[in-house]
Amino acid sequence: MSIAQQPMPRTGSRRRVMSRKARRTAWFYAFITPWLLGFVFLWIVPLTLGFLTSLTNYDGLNLPDLKFVGLNNYARAFTDEDALWSFGQTLKWTALNLPAWMVLSFILALILNQGVKGLGFFRTAYYLPSVVPTVALVWIWKIILDRNAGLLNAVISVFSPGTAIAWLTSYALQGLTVIAVWSGLGWGMVVFLAGLQGIPDELLEAARIDGASTLQIFRYVTIPLMTPVIFFVLVNGLIGSFQQFVVPQLLASIGGGAAAGFTQVPPRPVYLSMNHVNRQIFNFQRFGYGTAMLWLLFIVVAALTVVVFKTSRFWVYTEAKEK
C-alpha cells in the first residue's frame, strides 16, 4: 500500500474537530471579553474599592495612614441628623416626583396617540426639554421662578404689587418637582407612546365591537397591556429619583459666588441624600462616610426595586402568565 493510499491518522481528524471547538470557544470569549473587562474593571473593581473605602477613615489624602473603622461609617449614618433629614426629603421628593412625572407623561402619550395632526412636531416639542443641558434648564426656571426678578412673581405683582414668593427656596421641593417633571416628560412620553402604539388595533377594535366605551377600553384593555411599560418606567423613575443630585445642587448656586459650585449646599427642602453625600465627601473630606452612605442608599434602592418586582406579578400583565 502506497503512502498515498494510507488512511489519515485518526488523531489528526480528532484534532481538527477539537480545533473547531476551540475556535468556537475562542470566538465565544472574544465576543464576551470586552464586556467582561468592562464589567470587571468598571463595575466590580470600583464597587469593591468603594466598599473597602466605606470601611476606612479615608479623606482623599490619607491613603498612607488609612485606618480601618469597621462599620462605624454605616452606624454614623443612623445618628447623623442631616443624613436622616436628607433621606426623608428624598422619600418625599420621590413620592412627589414619581407619580406626577409618570401620570403626566402617560397623559401626554395618550393625547399624542390620538392621531393628532403634526404628531411629529408635538413629539419633538415635548421631548426637547429632555435634551436641554441641565444647567441651562435650571436657569430657564430660575428666570421664571426667581424671588426678586422672576417672571412669575412679576406677573403676580401686577395684581399684588411687591409679591416676592421664594419658589426655589421656600417651595424648593415643589419647584424641583416642576423642573424635573418638565425636563423628564419627554422621555416618559416617548416610552409610553411606544407602548401605546404597540397595542394591537384588533384588540381595541374587538372591544369596541363588543360595546365597550372609551373609558372601559382604556381601563380594561389599554391599561393592562401597558403595565409592562408602566413597570419599566416605574423602576427607572424610582432609581432616578433616589439618584437626584444635579438640579438641587444647581439650585444651590442661588446666593452663590466666586466660591460657588459643588461646594455649596442646596436649599434645605431639596437637600437630598446624594447632596448630603457630596457635602460629606467634598466639603468635610469624609470619603469613607460618604461611600458608606452610598452603599446604604444602594441597599434601599435595591430593596424598593425588589418590592416592585415582587409585586409586579399582581399587577403587570404578561402573556406568559396567561399560558
Added chain:
Amino acid sequence: MTTRLTRREMLKLSGALAAGSVLASCGPAPTPEVVKETVEVPVEKTVVVQATEAPAPTEAPPLSGPIEGHVVVMHFLHEFTEDHVNVFQGETPGITVEVIQADLTRFFAMYAAGSPPDLLRVQAPSIPQYLARKMLYDLTPFFEVSEMLRLDDLAPANNYYKAYSPLRIGEGPIYGMCKDFSPDCTIFVYKPVFEDGGVSVPDDTKAMTYDEVFQAAQTLAKFEGDRTLVFGYDYEKGWVDRFMMNMLAETGGTIFSEDLTQLVIKDNEAALAVAKWYYDLGAAKLNDNIINPSPAGWFGTDFTQGIVGMAQYGFWYGAMAESDVTAGKVIMLPGPTWTGVRRDPTVTATGMIMAAATQVPEAAWKVFEFYNAGQPAVERAGSGWGVPALKSMWDQMPNSSDYEQQKLRVLQGELALETPPLQFNPFLGETTVADSWNTQMDRAFQGEITFEEALANVESEVNAAIKDGVDRLL
C-alpha cells in the same frame, strides 16, 4: 501537552485577576518621604500638637546644568494658558508642560494614585492642612538661588506660604507663593445707589467700621413689598469664616481655640458678636442669601447691574466692577474694621505650590519661576486682576484712568498694613466652616431653627470635622 481551560476555570481565573487588581489597588500609594514628628495627646479633648516641624530642608538644587522633565500643572486653564506653555517650552528646551484643569476630585484621585500634579493652584487656607500632611515641597533652597524670584521681593501676602509648622504660618521655610493677591476686604461702592438712598459716598481715605457698613446697608437696601430691588451690601459667603477670623484678629482673637482643636463661637463673646453681625445682615435681607436670592446668581454680577450698593471683594474685582451700567460710577474703599484696629485684609492669597512627591523638582521649579516671574506674571500685573506677588511688579498695575488711580490710592493704604497672616486650621478642609455656617444660617433665616441653635449646630458639625482631622493627622 496542551491544557484546555473550561469556561468555569476561565471565570475563576478572571475572578482571581480581578481580586488581585483590587488588592493591588488597595496597597499604599508611593508617597513622599515623611519626617517623623513628636506629637503629644496629653489629656482628653485637649490635643497638644507639639513642634510639628516643617519637612526637612531640601538640599540646594542643581539648577546650573541642563534640566529635563515633564511637569504636570493643575491650574485654571484660562490662567495658565496654552500660549504660556508654548512660550515656556520654546524658551526652555528639555522641559515639557502639561496643564490640567484645577479639579479637586481629580486632585484627590491623582494624589491617591501616587502621582499628584507637580504644581498645584491653591488658596492660602489649604496650606496648613497640606503642610500637616507633608504634601508640600520646601522651596526655600530654590528661592535662595533663583535670579527671577527673590525672597526680599515677595509681597507680604506670600507669608501665607511660609511656615515653621502647620500651626505656625507666616515665617520660616517657604512652600509656594501667590500668583497674585488682593486685600480681600476692600469694598466697591456703586455711587448712584448712595445718591438714591440719600447717603453720602464714604470717604475713600478712611476705613469704615463694620457697624457703619451695616447702617449704610440698611439705608441703601430698597424694597417693594417683599421684593428686594437693591441690596445694601454683599460679601463672599464661601469666605465668611475667613472674614470673621480677620475681624477677630484685629484684637488677637480667632474663632478657634488656641490649639485649633475646637471652634469656639458661642462661648467667645467677641466671636459671638461677629457671628451675630453676619446673621443680622442676612436676616434683615440686606445681602443675598437663601431668603433673598441674587437675581443673577452672584452678587458680583448684581453689582455690575447696578443693584448692589456695596460689594466686598478684593482689588481683583475692580477689573470687572465697571460694566456698561456702572462705568464711571464705582470707587473702591479700604477694608472696614471691626474694632478700629486695622490689619492686612488678605484672606485668600491664591497661588501655587509644588508637591512633595514630585519626581522633577528642578523642572517644576523652572515652570514655577516662569509662571510667577516670567511672561504670565507680567501679563497678570498689567491686567489689574490682582496685586502682583512681587513688589518689583507693583508699578506695572494699570493706572491710566481716574478709576484705576483711585483704586491704586486705596490699595497703597491696604498694602501698608503688614500684619501676620491668619492661622488657618490644619485639621479642616478649607471650605468646611463656611459650608457649615451657610447651611445652618440658611435654616435660621428660614425660621426652621433659631440663631443660637444654628450656631450650636455649626460648632457641633465643625468640631466633629476637627476631631476627624485630628484623628487622621495625629
